[in-house]
Amino acid sequence: MDNISETVSLIHRGCNLARDLESNLPNLPSRPETVSKSLDEIIRVFGAARERLQSSSAAQHDPMSSYVHVAQQQQQIDASLHEWLRCNYTQAMEDLHIQTQRFASEKSIAATQTDMRDSGADVLHGQIHQAIVSHELNAASSSQSRPRRRRDDGEIRKLTVPAPRIGNTEIPPEDGFTWRKYGQKEIMGCRFPRGYYRCTHQKLYNCPAKKQVQRLDNDPLTFEVMYRGDHTCHMSSTAPSSLPPSDQIKQETMTQTHAVTTQPLGTWLSMDFNARGGGSSSGGRGDGDGDGVGTSITTTTRYGKDVEFPVVDLADAMFNSGSSSSNSMDFMFTSSMDSKWESGDKKN
């Protein structure tokens, strides 16, 4: 496959999406969610194109460098964004959709007209999501919500990610780690139960990482994921689990303040990657440590074992499907509101 032509087609797709968005702008006040999702997709497409460009040029000799670069961008954006939100939190909530929309639109158009060396749009989008939930979390913990009991887990990183549209939309989004579910609970005031997961290698490697996954009340196609504790399993040379390079790089230098910045890229990658697999049932076992990255993606798929640089694999994944990102398109715009979790709810 010709990398350039694929990239070009991706850019074209982004342009089309941008045009669609433009025509949809009058609906912004009434349907901010739809517009927001449209933005997501635009950002995603252009981001993929940029990644492709980077991976085919500078990153060729050192694929890690692009990750480092993006990570650094993220750090900078994160700092300013947090500062901005601190000063304008309530207003920020109001302005969020407009801000992202403007940014993405301008970014998208500019990127197609000039070059795409400085994307950051996807990064910013992730930052906005995370900064907001982070602030929500801070606000909540300082007022209504009681602090978490298990203090040994340390900081909490919270983010929102779109649900995989293909297959079971109720499965938690892929994030590159292997998780084992150990509980599910109805939460007061929430329509959907919260799932509790811990690292599959908790026993083997004493990995304290945990996560909680919950669907948003107002948007069942969006998950809110809370990460608690850091993975130690990937530190071990014998550990079967490994991280996407970006995560791995940053995990080691991550501070509590910036911990929240770790996820977007990894999540972004994994979401798209997940789409390639055509989704999978959560009934899968992830089973032995042998099933790594492949066409069959389970809830516990991970990158590192067989794939050196997931961004390359991601790019392939996004283009090998022929229809390019149609999968993610569907998952963005198709609303399949199945909620098996609801039917499976129990007391407690």
Next chain:
DNA sequence: TCCATTTGACCACG
């Protein structure tokens, strides 16, 4: 048989 998920019960915290 192994391992992941389910799910009712238990427990810590405020």
Next chain:
DNA sequence: CGTGGTCAAATGGA
């Protein structure tokens, strides 16, 4: 005492 987090037995798939 209510709620959220975790445990662990039961269950089931490969």
